[in-house]
Amino acid sequence: MSEEHQDAVPEVDASDAAADAVAVTDDPTKAFSFSPEREKKYEEIVRRYPTRLSAIMPMLWLCQDEWGWLKPGVPEWVAARLEVPISRVYEIISFYTMYYTENPGTYNLQVCRNISCHMAGSGKITKHLCKKLGVGLNETDSEGRFRVEEVECLGACGMGPMMQVGKDFYEHLTEEKVDELIEQWRRDG
Amino acid sequence: MADCPKILSARFEEPDSHTLAVYESHGGYTALRKALTELDPDRVREEVKSAGLRGRGGAGFPTGVKWGFVPQNTGKKVYLLVNSDESEPGTFKDRYILDYDPHLMIEGAILSSFAIHSNDCFIYIRGEYGWLVDRVQAAVDEAYAKGYLGKNILGSGYDLEMIVHKGAGAYICGEETGLINSLEGRKGQPRIKPPFPAVVGFLDCPTIVNNVETVAAVPWIVNHGAAEYRKVGTEKSPGTKLFSLSGPVKRPGVYEVPLGLPLEDLIFGEDYGQGMRDGIELKACIPGGSSVPILTAEETLDVNLDYESLAEKGTMLGSGGCIVIGDDANMPELLKVLLRFYHHESCGQCTPCREGTGWLDELVGRLIDGRGRPNDLELIEKLCSGMAGLTICVLSDAAVMPTRSFIQKFRADFEALLPRTQQPEAYVPTTSAAELGRR
Ligand SMILES: Cc1cc2nc3c(=O)[nH]c(=O)nc-3n(C[C@H](O)[C@H](O)[C@H](O)COP(=O)(O)O)c2cc1C
Ligand code: SF4
Ligand code: FES
Numbered sequence: 001m002s003e004e005h006q007d008a009v010p011e012v013d014a015s016d017a018a019a020d021a022v023a024v025t026d027d028p029t030k031a032f033s034f035s036p037e038r039e040k041k042y043e044e045i046v047r048r049y050p051t052r053l054s055a056i057m058p059m060l061w062l063c064q065d066e067w068g069w070l071k072p073g074v075p076e077w078v079a080a081r082l083e084v085p086i087s088r089v090y091e092i093i094s095f096y097t098m099y100y101t102e103n104p105g106t107y108n109l110q111v112c113r114n115i116s117c118h119m120a121g122s123g124k125i126t127k128h129l130c131k132k133l134g135v136g137l138n139e140t141d142s143e144g145r146f147r148v149e150e151v152e153c154l155g156a157c158g159m160g161p162m163m164q165v166g167k168d169f170y171e172h173l174t175e176e177k178v179d180e181l182i183e184q185w186r187r188d189g
Numbered sequence: 190m191a192d193c194p195k196i197l198s199a200r201f202e203e204p205d206s207h208t209l210a211v212y213e214s215h216g217g218y219t220a221l222r223k224a225l226t227e228l229d230p231d232r233v234r235e236e237v238k239s240a241g242l243r244g245r246g247g248a249g250f251p252t253g254v255k256w257g258f259v260p261q262n263t264g265k266k267v268y269l270l271v272n273s274d275e276s277e278p279g280t281f282k283d284r285y286i287l288d289y290d291p292h293l294m295i296e297g298a299i300l301s302s303f304a305i306h307s308n309d310c311f312i313y314i315r316g317e318y319g320w321l322v323d324r325v326q327a328a329v330d331e332a333y334a335k336g337y338l339g340k341n342i343l344g345s346g347y348d349l350e351m352i353v354h355k356g357a358g359a360y361i362c363g364e365e366t367g368l369i370n371s372l373e374g375r376k377g378q379p380r381i382k383p384p385f386p387a388v389v390g391f392l393d394c395p396t397i398v399n400n401v402e403t404v405a406a407v408p409w410i411v412n413h414g415a416a417e418y419r420k421v422g423t424e425k426s427p428g429t430k431l432f433s434l435s436g437p438v439k440r441p442g443v444y445e446v447p448l449g450l451p452l453e454d455l456i457f458g459e460d461y462g463q464g465m466r467d468g469i470e471l472k473a474c475i476p477g478g479s480s481v482p483i484l485t486a487e488e489t490l491d492v493n494l495d496y497e498s499l500a501e502k503g504t505m506l507g508s509g510g511c512i513v514i515g516d517d518a519n520m521p522e523l524l525k526v527l528l529r530f531y532h533h534e535s536c537g538q539c540t541p542c543r544e545g546t547g548w549l550d551e552l553v554g555r556l557i558d559g560r561g562r563p564n565d566l567e568l569i570e571k572l573c574s575g576m577a578g579l580t581i582c583v584l585s586d587a588a589v590m591p592t593r594s595f596i597q598k599f600r601a602d603f604e605a606l607l608p609r610t611q612q613p614e615a616y617v618p619t620t621s622a623a624e625l626g627r628r
Contacts, residue, residue: 048350048352049352050309050392051373051374051392052374053373053374053375054372054373054374055374056374057354057355057356057357057371057374058354058355060357061355061357084374088374088375091375091376092357092374092375092376095359095376095377096316096356096357096358096359096377097357097358097359098316098317098356098357098358099357113526113529114278114279114479114526114527114530115278115279115475115479115512115523115526115527116278116279116435116436116512118522118523118526119436119437119514119515119518119523120437123620123624151317152276152278152360152530152533152534153276153277153278153279153280153479153530154317155275155276155280155281155283155284155315155317155318156281156284157278157279157280157281157433157435157441157510157512158281158433158434158435158441158442158443159441160435164317166319167319167320167323168320169320
């Protein structure tokens with residue numbers, strides 16, 4: 001099985017991988033650049049990961065940390081810098097749910113809808129959020145600042161209802177608590 | 190159980206328990222020192238084998254035995270991948286270890302790597318645990334700085350590289366071969382077994398995948414010996430286990446219990462859940478994470494928390510994600526919530542799973558919406574028999590087990606949704622399937 005996998009992926013041809021980006025800039029590896037600190041992390045990843053392909057995931061995380069999402073051109077840049085086929089980069093972006101190819105808005109409110117949170121009333125929280133922000137599920141509000149999404153179990157089942165916003169978990173939610181949070185975020189801008 | 194040693198959770202409530210200083214002040218890394226100076230890899234493996242430690246990721250396979258499957262002297266690298274993908278609904282115990290005692294996991298991972306002659310270890314943490322990735326990375330950096338990781342650890346000549354890898358949201362990457370594919374930079378789709386990862390795994394090298402909690406038990410075993418470990422728990426299920434307790438109990442949380450503890454104690458005991466919240470009666474319990482068969486209230490009060498007792502009741506210990514369900518719950522709705530999850534998480538490689546999870550989700554959804562047909566329960570059973578045991582990984586079975594057991598044990602709740610010419614009492618669904626997000 002794994003050998004078949006290997007066969008399906010021919011040795012990487014960098015010039016091929018970068019073909020798309022060449023049209024826009026002269027050197028596709030220079031289309032974007034990391035902050036010096038992330039550039040250092042990038043070099044560490046390339047040095048430590050056993051193959052270039054295995055470095056795609058951490059590299060995409062670096063990009064997302066740098067820009068908040070994978071803005072247009074970034075996947076091509078990743079392919080060019082890692083010298084991997086662009087198809088392999090898109091394979092990963094499309095399979096995993098946490099890489100964003102659309103700007104998710106400043107505050108992406110991800111409410112867990114799985115069993116324990118459901119019993120604890122997560123449905124009410126989601127409805128309340130949507131109403132308060134005037135959006136439907138998976139929609140961003142008119143100012144492009146808030147988005148409400150339902151997600152599966154986040155490992156906070158004993159503390160539900162809960163939601164994740166960025167790296168942070170907000171647990172034991174009530175309607176009052178989410179109102180306060182939103183007011184706070186609105187003030188913060 | 191006052192006399193039960195805290196093997197995994199001793200420092201959970203200690204201030205700054207995540208730091209190396211606190212870990213060392215509690216005797217941290219003495220097991221590593223002992224293993225590197227007094228023992229050899231085979232002795233560590235033998236000790237873990239005789240301790241009877243079983244995998245805490247779900248399958249419960251004996252850890253020392255699994256380590257023994259790694260072929261030696263193949264000229265290939267050997268890898269240890271620590272499975273911190275924790276995504277089984279109802280499970281949040283690995284999170285506690287990573288959050289409150291990351292060095293326990295790290296020391297356990299070093300010892301486990303040593304035992305299988307590995308010099309390369311990855312910690313694969315689910316992407317949603319972003320802050321834990323930072324916390325574990327900080328702990329790994331501390332361990333490198335102190336010489337517990339890297340080249341020539343504590344002057345022993347043993348080298349180990351440890352990389353903290355962040356996942357990106359996919360339940361299926363918790364399945365060991367899905368995790369391997371993910372780490373290779375692919376979709377996290379499981380591989381056909383055999384060959385087993387212990388022989389052909391990451392980059393075609395011998396690979397052991399172990400759960401966080403499994404490796405976290407190893408330092409204690411090395412320090413205290415297999416015989417002491419066996420004094421806790423039962424003959425066939427030795428030691429302690431973390432249970433994640435959720436649902437309408439007074440005190441949900443993560444508790445370390447000696448295996449063999451009555452499930453009733455976990456839910457009602459003073460030291461644990463402290464009983465149901467006021468006004469709610471126990472209706473059912475899913476003892477091992479959402480993928481295992483559900484127990485009725487009666488069964489819940491009559492079973493012990495060990496692999497064998499739970500198997501006798503037709504269910505499994507699984508990940509120890511104990512989901513308590515109260516009499517206010519709507520069983521078809523809860524099943525629908527779970528089926529939506531499996532439908533969403535099926536990786537799509539196998540037709541029975543990809544199509545089957547979708548159809549189960551749809552069928553239970555239409556029952557809830559009052560669009561059911563008279564023989565829908567039979568149709569669901571037919572679907573189930575076409576899904577179980579026929580696929581590359583057991584996600585398909587994981588959708589079938591709750592489905593069958595919910596319908597079998599709470600049949601009246603489902604029958605009430607079937608269209609009849611003479612329906613005794615009209616059933617009013619509390620939530621429509623549309624609201625539950627039919628896909
Ligand atoms: C669909 C699926 C999801 C799984 N998710 C996890 C998980 O999140 N964490 C985990 O440790 N094991 C998970 N497992 C079990 C792993 O495949 C594997 O058995 C385990 O990591 C082995 O470690 P252990 O022997 O220490 O238990 C999952 C299995 C399946 C089929
Ligand atoms: S059983 Fe489902 S999740 Fe597992 S490999 Fe097949 S399609 Fe993927
Ligand atoms: S069910 Fe919501 S976090 Fe697990």
